[in-house]
Amino acid sequence: MTYDLAVWEGDRPVDDAAAGKLFSDLYCRYIDIDTGVDRPPTDRIAAYVAALLQRWPDMTEDEHDISPWCSGPLIDEANGPLIYFGLRWSMAEEASAYAAELASSMGLVCFDVSRDKLCS
Numbered sequence: 001m002t003y004d005l006a007v008w009e010g011d012r013p014v015d016d017a018a019a020g021k022l023f024s025d026l027y028c029r030y031i032d033i034d035t036g037v038d039r040p041p042t043d044r045i046a047a048y049v050a051a052l053l054q055r056w057p058d059m060t061e062d063e064h065d066i067s068p069w070c071s072g073p074l075i076d077e078a079n080g081p082l083i084y085f086g087l088r089w090s091m092a093e094e095a096s097a098y099a100a101e102l103a104s105s106m107g108l109v110c111f112d113v114s115r116d117k118l119c120s
Contacts, residue, residue: 001089002070004084005085006023006111007099030080046078049074
C-alpha cells in the first residue's frame, strides 16, 4: 500500500470535489493502461520530477534506502501534463509536504489521492 499523490498542469480546482473529478478525468485520459497511449511528460512536469529528484534520489539509484518513491524511474510515472506517484508510508508526511510545496511554487496543482484532497 502506498500514499499517492497526483500533480498536474492547469488551473487550481475550486474545491476537493472538483479536484477529485478532474483527477479522475486526467487519470483516465493520461494514465489508465486501457488507453494504450503513452505520452512523454510535458516540460513542466519533467522539470517538477527533476526538482523532486534533487531532494531525494530516484528509487533506481537509491543505494542507502532514503528515497520516498515507491517505483522508479520516477519520470516513468508521468504522462503528458500529469504525474501520479506513490510514496512509502514511512516517508509520506515529509515527502508529500515537500512535493506539494514544490508543485505550488512551480504553478502546478497537487492532489492528495490518498485523502481525496487538494494539497495546500
